[in-house]
Amino acid sequence: EPTAPTNFIRTIIDTDLSQNKNNGCVVTRFPPEPNGFLHIGHAKSICLNFGLARDYADAPGGSRCHLRFDDTNPTKEEQEYIDSIKETVQWLGFEWGKHEYYASDYFEQLYRWAIQLIEAGKAYVDDLTAEEIRAHRGTLTEPGKNSPYRDRSVEENLALFEAMKNGDFPDGSKVLRAKIDMSAPNLNLRDPVMYRILHAEHHRTGNAWCIYPMYDFTHGQSDSLEGVTHSICTLEFEAHRPLYDWFIEQLGIHHPQQIEFARLNINYTVMSKRKLLELVNGNYVQGWEDPRMPTLAGLRRRGFTPAAIRNFCERIGVSKKDSCVDMGFLEFCVREDLDRSTPRAMAVLNPLRLVIENYPEGQSEEFEAPNHPNDPTMGNRKVPFSRVVYIERDDFMEDPPKKFFRLAPGREVRLKYAYLVRCEDVVRDPDSGEIIELRCSYDPDSRGGSAPDGRKVKGTLHWVSEAHAVKAEVRLYDRLFNAANPDGDKEVDFKTHLNPDSLQTVKDCLLEPSLAEAAPESRYQFERLGYFCADRYECKPDNLVFNRTVTLRDSWAK
Ligand code: ATP
Numbered sequence: 001e002p003t004a005p006t007n008f009i010r011t012i013i014d015t016d017l018s019q020n021k022n023n024g025c026v027v028t029r030f031p032p033e034p035n036g037f038l039h040i041g042h043a044k045s046i047c048l049n050f051g052l053a054r055d056y057a058d059a060p061g062g063s064r065c066h067l068r069f070d071d072t073n074p075t076k077e078e079q080e081y082i083d084s085i086k087e088t089v090q091w092l093g094f095e096w097g098k099h100e101y102y103a104s105d106y107f108e109q110l111y112r113w114a115i116q117l118i119e120a121g122k123a124y125v126d127d128l129t130a131e132e133i134r135a136h137r138g139t140l141t142e143p144g145k146n147s148p149y150r151d152r153s154v155e156e157n158l159a160l161f162e163a164m165k166n167g168d169f170p171d172g173s174k175v176l177r178a179k180i181d182m183s184a185p186n187l188n189l190r191d192p193v194m195y196r197i198l199h200a201e202h203h204r205t206g207n208a209w210c211i212y213p214m215y216d217f218t219h220g221q222s223d224s225l226e227g228v229t230h231s232i233c234t235l236e237f238e239a240h241r242p243l244y245d246w247f248i249e250q251l252g253i254h255h256p257q258q259i260e261f262a263r264l265n266i267n268y269t270v271m272s273k274r275k276l277l278e279l280v281n282g283n284y285v286q287g288w289e290d291p292r293m294p295t296l297a298g299l300r301r302r303g304f305t306p307a308a309i310r311n312f313c314e315r316i317g318v319s320k321k322d323s324c325v326d327m328g329f330l331e332f333c334v335r336e337d338l339d340r341s342t343p344r345a346m347a348v349l350n351p352l353r354l355v356i357e358n359y360p361e362g363q364s365e366e367f368e369a370p371n372h373p374n375d376p377t378m379g380n381r382k383v384p385f386s387r388v389v390y391i392e393r394d395d396f397m398e399d400p401p402k403k404f405f406r407l408a409p410g411r412e413v414r415l416k417y418a419y420l421v422r423c424e425d426v427v428r429d430p431d432s433g434e435i436i437e438l439r440c441s442y443d444p445d446s447r448g449g450s451a452p453d454g455r456k457v458k459g460t461l462h463w464v465s466e467a468h469a470v471k472a473e474v475r476l477y478d479r480l481f482n483a484a485n486p487d488g489d490k491e492v493d494f495k496t497h498l499n500p501d502s503l504q505t506v507k508d509c510l511l512e513p514s515l516a517e518a519a520p521e522s523r524y525q526f527e528r529l530g531y532f533c534a535d536r537y538e539c540k541p542d543n544l545v546f547n548r549t550v551t552l553r554d555s556w557a558k
């Protein structure tokens with residue numbers, strides 16, 4: 001793997017280290033909200049944050065990256081998501097060791113800090129409804145209006161906030177707000193809400209709390225408590241930075257530096273957990289781990305490798321400018337890794353029977369086939385051959401055009417690793433007229449695939465022996481959306497762009513017998529067909545299931 005190219009964040013860290021800022025420490029964090037599975041966009045943030053900790057291991061004060069669950073919203077968060085996030089970060093190849101944190105562990109501290117701000121006259125309890133608060137907020141061109149409750153006394157605010165905490169008020173009846181400036185040009189500074197009332201059970205704190213801190217009052221303080229030095233987030237938080245800084249300055253606590261970078265967007269998919277959840281709940285896909293989903297668990301199940309995803313994240317780089325990356329580039333990265341790392345095998349997805357009439361009945365033999373065409377360290381395997389084999393239906397045409405180099409009546413092709421065969425005749429189903437079998441002859445002197453007389457045979461086909469083949473179900477995936485930017489038009493529901501043909505299930509495929517024991521998640525190149533991965537959950541020796549990860553060539557280019 002290439003080492004990470006430098007980027008503007010590294011430049012900031014280098015400068016900080018050269019000035020011995022933060023005692024020479026580099027501490028980053030990846031802070032997911034456990035309200036869904038991680039997606040490929042999160043991979044960019046994971047690779048960036050954990051990658052910095054890895055690459056600054058020699059910093060004078062050391063380096064580390066925390067995994068912090070940003071779990072302040074009890075109604076949307078679940079343990080299932082925490083488990084999958086942890087599994088996915090590890091699968092991607094990163095370790096947080098003992099540095100696993102939960103914002104909910106800071107609820108008590110955050111509550112005390114809120115009281116500190118009330119005491120300093122910097123926070124107040126507001127009785128306006130959410131709608132009224134919005135209406136008072138003003139716009140970019142119009143200053144906001146002060147709430148009539150803004151000038152409550154410190155004593156009253158302390159009493160009311162405690163009563164909020166004690167459960168004396170219903171949801172939505174009061175909030176705690178920071179007292180900053182209702183005419184600030186930055187709307188985030190117009191007395192933002194710090195706490196809301198929510199009588200909801202939290203997946204970790206149970207019913208201990210009925211007030212919950214907002215993101216803006218939680219994130220920076222959590223960073224500070226953990227000694228984070230560089231708090232890296234996506235660009236939409238740029239306008240929140242003054243607020244991040246304001247809370248920390250008011251509280252007089254360790255001040256991490258927030259740095260924003262452009263989020264990853266990829267075409268032909270959506271990358272918001274809310275939309276992904278909508279696909280899951282509406283059964284448009286088979287769960288978060290559906291191989292068509294842009295979730296990391298989905299990509300894993302499809303056969304993407306951690307190395308390919310890390311490589312992709314390095315190559316797209318880190319910048320301050322929003323952009324959209326081609327799905328084709330992600331696939332290019334995975335294809336490159338799989339080409340290098342996967343053994344080859346033969347599989348026939350749409351079998352057509354081929355009988356070699358001059359090959360003795362009941363006889364069979366084995367061919368030695370390399371597992372990789374240019375990596376001898378991957379060894380060889382034995383591929384059995386006999387009188388009846390199957391080829392791909394697409395590899396035969398009764399009436400072929402000139403440029404068709406595969407099998408046709410009277411034509412000769414090579415069965416890979418085996419013999420040259422010639423099609424002598426076709427057998428049809430008497431009712432449908434469909435061709436159900438090819439009658440062929442083989443050249444016994446062409447063992448290994450070349451004729452002693454040197455005659456040229458262009459086509460080489462993959463095949464499996466009928467007597468030895470194993471059956472499998474194969475799942476072929478196409479893009480989940482037909483539109484390059486499915487959520488680009490706010491007037492149109494993104495689901496209208498779903499591709500109805502994104503999944504094609506092919507039963508009764510025939511595989512060479514070396515695949516009979518394929519372990520879940522083992523990956524292969526099925527020759528001429530693409531890269532495939534044994535399904536993580538469903539592939540069993542008596543029920544083989546393979547997912548196509550990618551085709552051999554780019555199918556995205558238009
Ligand atoms: P979404 O909008 O998809 O729900 P989110 O930002 O709400 O994403 P979080 O769980 O809060 O999801 O994200 C955890 C971290 O991952 C955050 O620091 C966030 O900035 C980062 N992240 C999320 N989406 C992307 C993306 N598309 N590209 C880069 N980083 C991302």
Ligand code: MG
Binds near residue numbers: 033
């Ligand atoms: Mg978030």
Ligand code: MG
Binds near residue numbers: 273274
């Ligand atoms: Mg979100």
